[in-house]
Amino acid sequence: MTELDVATPAPPALAKLPLDALHRRLGARMAPFAGYDMPLHYEAGIVAETLHTRRAASLFDVSHMGQAILAGAGAARALETLAPADLATLAPERTRYTQLLNEYGGILDDLLITRLPGVEERLLLVVNAARKRDDFALFNAALRRFDFNPLDRALLALQGPRAAAVLGALLPGAEDLAFMGWRAFDFGGAPLFVSRSGYTGEDGFELSVRAEHAEDLARLLLAHDDISPAGLGARDALRLEAGLPLYGHDLDETTDPVEAGLGWSIGKRRRAEGGFPGFERIRRALEQGPSRMRVGLLPQSKAPLREGAALYAPDHETVGLVTSGGFSPTLQRPIAMGYVAITYANVGATLSATLRDKRVDVSAASLPFVAHRYFKPAGKDAR
Amino acid sequence: MSDLRYSKDHEYVALDGDVATLGISDYAQSQLGDIVFIELPDVGRKVAKGKEIAVIESVKAASEVYSPVSGEVVEVNSELGETPALVNDDPLGRGWLVKLRVGDPGECASLMDDAAYSGFLKTL
Known part of the structure; x- marks a missing residue:
């Protein structure tokens, strides 16, 4: 071994x-x-x-994971200069998913933001472990007039x-x-x-x-x-x-929220007004469609396809990359996700990959592989 | 199986005449966790000592298995195609991987016996 x-x-x-x-x-x-x-x-x-x-x-x-509180009047608006979610309208005791972006719209981290109750404007942030040092440095530098305290x-x-x-x-x-x-x-x-x-x-x-x-x-x-x-x-x-992307694998500074399939997390007002890093590139991607998309991948093999494997079109051109792959205990088969050129990102598109010198057929698939079962109270819109 | 010999990479061989049955140790399977696929060599393939002879895919990762002896593959465990978890459940028995006709049975003697391997595991 x-x-x-x-x-x-x-x-x-x-x-x-x-x-x-x-x-x-x-x-x-x-x-x-x-x-x-x-x-x-x-x-x-x-x-x-x-x-x-x-x-x-x-x-x-x-x-x-990193937990911290950002406090001060206008904290939500200020966070909007780093992330594309609509945070100004986030109600107390509600949580929203968003991403910290670089100037090209690349993802620096993804995080959850909760507006805490109370008169004072306080936001609870939960960020990825591997990114917390950089995220906290960014908050300290970019949001200097607010109280920022790691928990x-x-x-x-x-x-x-x-x-x-x-x-x-x-x-x-x-x-x-x-x-x-x-x-x-x-x-x-x-x-x-x-x-x-x-x-x-x-x-x-x-x-x-x-x-x-x-x-x-x-x-x-x-x-x-x-x-x-x-x-x-x-x-x-x-x-x-569940088709959820993991930072450092499916998301990084070279991926933007639109091609990552996270466009739903960009607020309507934010799409119109911008005011977040990489807005021009993200607006273009939203209007014209991205050049590649994160998709599900079903290898037609018993062996799992792993992160880093290249994906080929039928003419052998390289058209994508596996960013996460493994074995699904629920489905009892290999599953993967990755980025694929938009012309091959439709469900059922036939691709191939190389697995230890053998060619394996791979079909593009919709995500999630296993349906989400989030709580929705009867008769109410939970989002 | 009697008279198992172990490598430092946690493979074992059990020699019967000039045929060695090769697998991975109980320690190795417990380290790998749930095994979901095993790629076995073709019968007739010649393998040199220390070279890759199989690949074991667990839920988390792919791991190469190296042959601790040189020889020619004479049989592979066909049950593992449908039930790779046999290696987790019974690594020294029904979870064997490959049978090799060995050129030099003396290669087996240079591997660790049970007591030496147990001692080796304590140093890890």
């Missing part, structure tokens, strides 16, 4: 999660990710953890069809939160931030809790028969099945 594939002991420079000891007691296989020693999977394994999330619910530790809190994701019932029993009212709704609850005498969001395609919540209370919360949730711990491996399989 290649030595690289066998887990090597984590170098001491890795940061520890607040729940590190609990992960080890639960039998986690730890692996370095974005500078953190993270649970890759537990004893059940990636396939079982993925299936359990879709069938019941799983608890993920995502405390490596030292744990972040747990409870995801799956049983999540609402289990969390509602612990925090009455949590089960009534709308998709992308947010509320602060009391937990151990301290505020617990609950957002009805996640990155698995399932109904679920993200729970931001003081680090010293994280283990109590995790234990209470894990004590329930429906809830099992799940690691980064299952999280990656779930988000790929």
Whole structure:
């Protein structure tokens, strides 16, 4: 076996999660990710953890992600100079997905922004672990007249069809939160931030809790028969099945939100007014259509197609690139996503890739591979 | 299987006459996690010691398997096409990968026996 594939002991420079000891007691296989020693999977394994999330619910530790609060009158408007979402109209206790862009419209990071309740204008930001240092430097430099404070809190994701019932029993009212709704609850005498969001395609919540209370919360949730711990491996399989792009793989500074299929997150007013980095390029892409698109890919092989594989048209011209690929536990087959020249980005387009010197047919497919099951209260528009 | 010999890359061979059955150790399968596909060589292929003989795809990644001995492939485990998880469930038994006719049985003797491999795992 290649030595690289066998887990090597984590170098001491890795940061520890607040729940590190609990992960080890639960039998986690730890692996370095974005500078953190993270649970890759537990004893059940990636396939079982993925299936359990879709069938019941799983608890993920995502405390490596960056959390911060930006405060001050006009903070939302100011953030609009960095990101294309309509943030000025974001209502209190509502969360919105957006991207930080560079001057060419390339994606510096993707993030969730919540308008906190209260008279003072305060925004809660959740950014990717690998990008938080750069993001925070950008906020400090570009939004200097606002108070910017990183939060030292744990972040747990409870995801799956049983999540609402289990969390509602612990925090009455949590089960009534709308998709992308947010509320602060009391937990151990301290505020617990609950957002009805996640990155698995399932109904679920993200729970931001003081680090010293994280283990109590995790234990209470894990004590329930429906809830099992799940690691980064299952999280990656779930988000790929759900067609959700992952920063550093499917999104980076060379991709813009339109070709990434994230045009829905650009506010109507923002499309007309601009005022965010890369507006000219993004307006052109919105008007004329992008030159390439992020699409689903179904390899006609038993072996998974992995990130980095080139995609070829029938005439052998290179027309695309796989940015995420693996095996879908839910569909029991290889799935992938990547960028494909627009003429080949239609569903069913026949492409090919090279997999260890063998040619493999690949069909372009619509995303998601597994339908989203976000919470929508009856008779209400949850978005 | 009796008299398993292990490589430092976590492959094993079990020699019966001049035919070696090759697979990966229990430690290796537990490190890889859920195995979803195995690419096996064609029967008749000649493999030199230390060269790639198979590829194991887990949910997360592809890993090469290197042959710890030189030889010619005489049989591959056809059950793995439908049930690659046999390597997770029974790596030393039904989850074997390949049978090789070895040119030099002495190559097997230079590999680690059970006790030496157990000791080696403790150093990892």
